[in-house]
Structure formats: C-alpha cells, structure tokens
Amino acid sequence: MNSPPLLQQLITALRCLPGVGAKSGQRMAYHLLERDRDGARHLARVLAEAMDRIGHCSRCRTLSETELCSLCANPQRDASQLCIVETPADQAIIEQAIDYRGNYYVLGGHLSPLDGIGPKEIGLEQLDQRLAEGEVKEIILATNPTVEGEATAQYIHDMARARQIKTTRIAQGVPMGGELEYVDGATLAHAFRGRSEI
Amino acid sequence: MNSPPLLQQLITALRCLPGVGAKSGQRMAYHLLERDRDGARHLARVLAEAMDRIGHCSRCRTLSETELCSLCANPQRDASQLCIVETPADQAIIEQAIDYRGNYYVLGGHLSPLDGIGPKEIGLEQLDQRLAEGEVKEIILATNPTVEGEATAQYIHDMARARQIKTTRIAQGVPMGGELEYVDGATLAHAFRGRSEI
Numbered sequence: 001m002n003s004p005p006l007l008q009q010l011i012t013a014l015r016c017l018p019g020v021g022a023k024s025g026q027r028m029a030y031h032l033l034e035r036d037r038d039g040a041r042h043l044a045r046v047l048a049e050a051m052d053r054i055g056h057c058s059r060c061r062t063l064s065e066t067e068l069c070s071l072c073a074n075p076q077r078d079a080s081q082l083c084i085v086e087t088p089a090d091q092a093i094i095e096q097a098i099d100y101r102g103n104y105y106v107l108g109g110h111l112s113p114l115d116g117i118g119p120k121e122i123g124l125e126q127l128d129q130r131l132a133e134g135e136v137k138e139i140i141l142a143t144n145p146t147v148e149g150e151a152t153a154q155y156i157h158d159m160a161r162a163r164q165i166k167t168t169r170i171a172q173g174v175p176m177g178g179e180l181e182y183v184d185g186a187t188l189a190h191a192f193r194g195r196s197e198i
Numbered sequence: 199m200n201s202p203p204l205l206q207q208l209i210t211a212l213r214c215l216p217g218v219g220a221k222s223g224q225r226m227a228y229h230l231l232e233r234d235r236d237g238a239r240h241l242a243r244v245l246a247e248a249m250d251r252i253g254h255c256s257r258c259r260t261l262s263e264t265e266l267c268s269l270c271a272n273p274q275r276d277a278s279q280l281c282i283v284e285t286p287a288d289q290a291i292i293e294q295a296i297d298y299r300g301n302y303y304v305l306g307g308h309l310s311p312l313d314g315i316g317p318k319e320i321g322l323e324q325l326d327q328r329l330a331e332g333e334v335k336e337i338i339l340a341t342n343p344t345v346e347g348e349a350t351a352q353y354i355h356d357m358a359r360a361r362q363i364k365t366t367r368i369a370q371g372v373p374m375g376g377e378l379e380y381v382d383g384a385t386l387a388h389a390f391r392g393r394s395e396i
Contacts (some may be wrong), residue, residue: 006248006263013244016237017215018229019222029248030287031216033261034306037249039214046211048242050204050227051235063231065204089228108232185231 007033037081059130061123062106065086071095071104078102080137082130084156086110086144094142101138105130109153110148122152124159131163140166205231234352257328259321260304261286269293269302276300280328282354284308284342292340298329300338303328308346320350322357329361337365342386 007029014025032040056062057069063078064070071077081102085091091104119125130136139160143149153169160167173191174183184192205227212223230238230242254260255267262268269275278298289302305320317323328334335360341347351367358365371389372381381389 006252007261009244010248013237013241016230016234016241017226019225024217026214026287027217030285030290031246031260032214033248033252034285036214039211040245042250043211043214044242044246046204046207047230047238047245050208050231051238051242052250054204054231063205063228087228087232089224092224092228133203 055168056108057106060104060106061108061126062091062104067091076101079135081140082136082138083140083142084127084153085142086152088164090142090144093193102138107143107152110152112148119155127156128159131160131165136165139165141167141169145172213396255304256305258302258304259306259324260289261304264335274299277333279338280334281338281340282325282351283340284347284350286338288342300336305341305350308341308344308350310346317353322354326357329358329363334363337363339367343370364395 010029011022012075013026014020014028015022020028049087053065054063055065056065057072058067059072060069062069062071064075071183077103080144081100082105083091083094083102084105085094086107086109088106091106094100094104105123105127107124109122110116111117111119111122131139139156141153143153143156157167171194172187173194174180174187180188208227209220209223211217212226213220218226251263252261253263253269255262256265257270257304258267260267260269264271273317276299279298280303281292281298281300282303282305283288283292283305286304289304292298303321303325305322307315307320308318309315309320327335337354339351339354340349346395355365369392370385372378372385373391378386
C-alpha cells in the first residue's frame with residue numbers, strides 16, 4: 001500500500017518499544033491517529049522530556065531526575081543496609097512489595113566478561129569506595145538468580161569480605177503459590193538445600 | 199516507591215497505547231531509559247510530527263499527509279470501483295492482501311445511533327455527492343461482518359440503489375485454513391447460504 005511515508009515512519013519508530021513488532025506497531029499507529037491524538041501528543045512530550053531529564057543518581061545509580069535520588073536523599077532510610085540490585089526496575093519491585101528501609105545500589109546489569117562488561121562497567125569501583133566509607137554494615141545481594149547474577153553476587157561478596165562487611169543473599173526456593181509439580185529441578189534443589197526448621 | 203515524578207508520568211503516558219497497562223508501561227519506560235534513549239527520542243519526534251501532519255484525504259477520508267492521498271491521486275486506479283471500508287487499517291489490509299485496482303472510501307467507523315453516530319458522522323453525505331458524479335459503477339461493501347457493519351452496508355446499499363449503482367458485499371463464509379469444528383454457527387450458516395456450484 002502507498003502509505004503516507006510519515007505513517008510508515010511512525011510504525012517503524014514504535015518498534016523501539018519492547019514487545020512491539022510490525023503488526024502491533026501498525027495497530028498502535030492507527031489507534032493513536034484515529035482515536036487518541038491528544039494522548040499521543042502528550043506521550044511525545046513526556047517521552048522527550050523524560051529522555052533528557054532523567055539521569056542516574058550519583059550515589060546509588062538508579063534512574064533519577066535529580067543529582068541525588070529521593071531514596072538516597074532521605075535521612076530516614078537505614079544507611080547501614082545496602083541492597084544490591086541489577087536494574088532500577090528490580091529496585092522498584094522491592095520497594096513496592098516489601099517493607100525494606102535500607103538503601104539500594106543499582107548495578108545497571110551484571111558481570112558478563114564476554115560482552116566486555118567488567119566490574120567497572122557495573123559500578124563496582126564506586127561501590128567499593130562507598131563500602132570504604134564504613135557506614136554500610138550489611139550488604140543484601142538481590143541480583144537475579146541466573147548464572148551471571150550469581151557470579152556478580154559472588155564477586156561483590158568477595159569485595160565485601162575484604163572489608164569485613166556482612167553479606168546476605170535473598171533466599172531461593174519454591175515461589176509462593178506455585179505448585180511443586182511445575183517447579184524446575186534447579187529451584188527445587190535450592191529449596192531443599194535452603195530448608196529451615198519449623 | 200518514591201519514583202521520579204517524570205518517570206511516573208512517562209509510565210502513565212505510555213498507557214495511551216492500545217494493550218499497554220501499568221505493568222507493561224513500566225517495563226517499556228525502564229527499557230527505553232536504560233537501553234534505547236535514542237530510539238525513544240526518535241519516537242517522540244516522529245509521534246509529534248505524525249499527529250500534526252497526518253490528516254485525512256479530502257476525497258476518500260483515509261489517513262494522509264497530503265490534501266489528496268496517493269491512491270486518490272493515482273490516475274492508474276480504476277475509478278469505476280469503490281470499496282467501502284470502516285477504517286484506514288482495513289484499507290491497508292486489503293491493499294496488502296489482494297490485487298484490487300479500484301478506489302476506496304473510508305467511513306472512519308460505522309452507523310451507531312445510540313452513540314450519536316449517524317450517516318453524516320461517517321461521511322455518507324460526502325459519499326452520496328461522489329456517487330452523484332456518476333463515475334462509480336460498482337460499490338464493494340467491505341465493512342466488518344458485525345451487526346453495525348451489516349447495518350452500515352445495508353444503508354449504503356440503499357443509497358446506491360437510489361442512484362442505480364451496483365453494490366456487492368464481500369463474501370462471508372469459513373475462513374481459509376480454519377477447521378469447521380471451530381467455526382461459529384453464524385459463520386457456518388452464512389457459508390451454507392452462500393454456497394456456490396463447483
């Protein structure tokens with residue numbers, strides 16, 4: 001079809017969104033043009049502003065509009081606990097789900113030597129400086145339970161041990177509400193090894 | 199979580215996209231901010247430009263950047279056939295799928311008196327003027343096979359009959375590759391009524 005070139009550009013541009021392909025991009029473009037031009041204009045404005053104004057917190061590296069994010073700037077948070085996560089999304093999930101009052105440190109990824117991602121790329125030099133300040137008494141490792149996440153956790157554990165700081169790892173086991181039948185073997189093995197007395 | 203307000207605004211703004219809710223909006227926002235800021239900036243630009251510059255073709259009412267869309271402006275198209283569709287997306291699907299060489303007329307919806315959508319709102323006055331020009335010899339009704347789409351097709355059929363213009367309706371029956379077992383009764387009834395000799 002001889003689509004207006006701009007319409008084709010819009011469909012292509014929408015594919016930068018995760019999970020959006022040619023078909024859903026087309027559906028979105030037509031929907032916005034036919035039904036919600038105001039919403040689309042608003043989205044365009046917010047999108048441009050967010051990309052320009054949201055940077056990273058200089059202390060914990062999470063996404064932040066300000067030099068220091070609201071959590072790092074909050075004196076009510078317990079500075080002796082530092083939870084290490086891979087992404088700002090992981091941090092958001094923990095904040096939403098549980099009553100944790102300590103601080104965070106966001107790696108922005110995990111160690112992956114084959115991709116050229118070493119300790120420096122995920123901010124471990126800066127983390128080491130922070131540990132040197134002496135305020136942190138416990139590091140809670142909440143990296144993903146993947147091979148890379150485990151390797152990253154182990155690396156940080158070694159760093160912390162060199163400074164005599166306690167490190168803990170979030171528990172791995174069968175998820176709440178799950179059925180044993182559908183749990184994979186690795187998770188089940190973890191759950192058995194991590195069993196506790198009742 | 200004390201998210202940056204701009205991040206929350208972005209998540210909310212993304213929900214103007216069809217099929218995007220709180221969870222997927224959050225996932226999209228984090229993805230763009232962490233991995234594809236350039237793509238997001240490009241999307242913001244194209245989105246704003248598309249909403250401002252894409253209007254409707256003055257002749258067939260489809261989405262177009264120009265006063266007359268490329269199909270209406272093309273003298274190679276057969277002006278004696280006019281295919282009536284509900285949306286620009288329907289038009290695009292027909293153009294992509296089959297070798298139709300006539301023109302289109304895009305209603306932008308269907309008759310729906312309860313929602314205040316009458317003949318005028320879906321451009322039937324303008325269509326009647328076009329039929330009065332005498333160039334159109336066949337109207338191909340390709341509105342959706344829904345109650346509203348059928349009612350709209352019937353209305354246009356009556357308009358065309360008043361001007362002695364032939365109208366046809368695209369065939370309804372079992373879809374190619376479908377299995378009879380999973381076809382609904384109404385479709386099956388249509389398929390039986392519309393059976394042809396082999």
